[in-house]
Structures are given as structure tokens and as C-alpha cells.
Amino acid sequence: MxxxxxxxxxxxxxxxxxxxxxxxxxxxxxxxxxxxSNRISHMDTSALRNVLALTARPDIISFAGGLPAPEAFPVEDLRRAADKVLSARGPAALQYSASLGLSSLREKLARRHRAQGISCTADDILMVSGSQQGLDLAGKVFLEPGDAVLCENPTYLAALTAFRSYECQPLPVETDDEGMVLEDLERKLAAHPEAKLMYIIPTFQNPTGKTWSLERRKGVLALAERYGLPILEDNPYGDLRYEGEPVPTLKSMDTAGIVTYMGSFSKVLSPGLRLGWLIAAPALLEKYASAKECADLQTSTLSQMVADTYLEDNDLDANIRRISALYKKRRDLMLSCLERDLPAGASCTHPQGGLFLWVTLPEGIDTTALMPVMAARKVAYIPGVSFFAGQDEKRCLRLNYSNASEDQIVLGASIMCRVFRDALEKG
Incomplete structure (x- = not known):
């Protein structure tokens, strides 16, 4: 040696x-x-860190991060909720609390999810410090070094980072406009019976914005049941629907107790609260709770009480409708700009909701190599290669339309598309 x-x-x-x-x-x-530890060498968060650094620069038109629009935050409603909590229950709000989470908040979430078709009670819910902690807890519960995690290809960048931190191997499954390709999923399951977990985002997927069909969801669930494979269903964007009919979650069809559902307040209320939740079968939820207690004991008491009071005094669905109307307008504007200005041969997805769309450019363009050019022209996106676990796809990119103003969308899309056209002309 x-x-x-x-x-x-x-x-x-x-x-x-x-x-x-x-x-x-x-x-x-x-x-x-x-x-x-060997583990830290797998925790390469530089791509995500660079994205967050770009979004913080006021001179950059950023289509990079998955940030909600700041004007979408119900600031005054949350201020009143915080004042009410601190005035009426200040000492309790600033104290430790139950590791599962605030019982009244979990009960409200259970009622909400039952109305959406998920059979659950407050006892089936664990509050977590944002969905990212949910990903980490899944790693703690399921993964050993060398284990395989099946995922869509492409998939959420920070999920890949979280799972790789446990020295596991993301195993990409082909996708199309309806979701995971069942034939490829079955091939991967047959070839890797040792796989420990499947991670999916079936509704308004990050990064593509696509939504799985009901038939594809049923097929994936049936295969997972046959192979005894747990599923982590991530649904932070599902409430932000702008058109079309809702599609049932996999969790709502789960009769075997293999699906863990992750929800979040980050996109419909505020990411700064750092509040998400897991819904799982009792035996599995106990494992998640043990892993969480080892990590941080409990999710913020104050944040939970503020969210609980907000839900008590306000209409969350009305807030979601307000946000959705804003984001639909920005999505439509970005799509119209791209359809007009993208080079011939390019294509983009048409998400029915969520925060992202996916652009595929003609052969010959490397979206990573063009990042310095874009940064010099004060525009940012995320190159598609960051989201792939199984291939080096250079001509794709993810765009976020929720955080930029309408003027920024028009100007930024024009600059970005001009750079792409120039790159093609130069060969």
C-alpha cells in the first residue's frame, strides 16, 4: 500500500x-x-451549497433553488400565531416536548390526510425537522454500507446526497411521462433482491415536475409488495396543483404497511419553520422515532406550536389556493418564454403543479460547462447532471419558477435561451 x-x-x-x-x-x-469517518467523504453537498449561495445573491436571477416566493409567506398570520403562543403558553413553547411531536398538531395533520385518503391517526405521525431529516432518518433506519436504494432517474439531488452519506448505492430506475417504468423496475428488483429501500416523488416530481399516473403507482406498489421492499414516498409539493385532478398517493393504497409518507410545511406555509412529518405503520414509526431521538430528541416545540395555532385560527387551504394562483401565473409565463426562445430541438415539461420544470436541450450542449457563462450574465439554474444517479446527462437542466418575479422570469429566460442558442451556433 x-x-x-x-x-x-x-x-x-x-x-x-x-x-x-x-x-x-x-x-x-x-x-x-x-x-x-469514511461516511463524511460521501457527504458532498457542494452542489447544493453553491445553489443556496447563488440564490442569496441579490444581483442573480435565480431559477436554481426550490425556494417559495417570499411574498407567499403569511407573515402577519404567523406573527399573530407566534404572539398568541408566547403570550399564552410561553414557558411550554420554550421547553422540551414529546419526541413524536405536538399531539394537537399531529391530530390536525391526521384529519387532513384522512380527508385525502390516507388512513391514519395522530399516533401514526412523527414530526421531523423538515423533509431532509426524514430522508436522513430513513437512512439510519434502513441502510448499511453497500446497500442499494432504488430511485427515479433523475431524482431529488439532496436525497441522493443523504443516501450516499450512508455509503449506499443509489440504483436508478428508468422513468417516462407516467413514472417509473415497471419493466425496468422489475429487472432491477430481480437483479438486486438485497435492495433495502425505494425512494420516490410521484407528484410534481423534483426535478422534472412530472406526475405519475394512477396505473403506474399501482404497479410500483404491487412490485414493492411482492419483493418486500419499503417505499419512502416524498410529497412536499402535492398540494400545489394548478390544473388536472389529484392522483391518490401510494400511501393511501398501502395495505401492507410498506410505505412511509413524508409531508412538509415548507412549500405551503414556510420553510423557515423547519417542520415536516412522517406517516408510517406503528412498528416502523417506532424505529424512526428512536433514530430521531438519537439525532435531536425532538422537533422545535416553538415551531410546532406556532404551526398548530396557525392551523387553528386560519384556513391553510385558502393560503394554498393563493400560493397556487401565484405560481401558476409564473409557470405559465416561464413556459411561454421558453417556447418562444429555446433553440430548435429543445423540449420542456409542462408540470401540473409544484415548483419545477425540466428542460432537455439539443445534443452538443453541456449545461454544466455553460454555468460560468450564465453566472457572468447573472442567471442561475441547476445542471441536470446533479440529479442523475446512473448516467452522465449533460444537456438537461432544472428550472424553478416560484421564486423569481415576472420581470425576472422574462429577462432571465431571454438571457438563458440566448446563451443556449449561441452555444449551439458555435458548435
């Missing part, structure tokens, strides 16, 4: 193998070797 050698990088000494591969260690300021 060759000895590692060191070199200076970003002002610190990093340790590298002779092949040029970094070791999971580095030196601190005293020069002592710090030995990190």
Missing part, C-alpha cells in the same frame, strides 16, 4: 493517496492529523 502524501489546499493541509484520491483525513492548525 502506498503512503499518503500531503499538499496544501484552500489554506489547509489535505491528505491524498499517491493516485490523487483524497483520504478521509486532514491536518488541523497544529498540524495534527484528523481522521474522519
Amino acid at each position: 502506498t503512503s499518503p502524501w500531503t499538499r496544501k489546499s484552500w489554506g489547509r493541509t489535505a491528505v491524498w493517496n499517491s493516485s490523487g484520491t483524497p483520504c478521509p483525513c486532514s491536518s488541523n492548525k497544529e498540524g495534527r492529523l484528523l481522521r474522519f
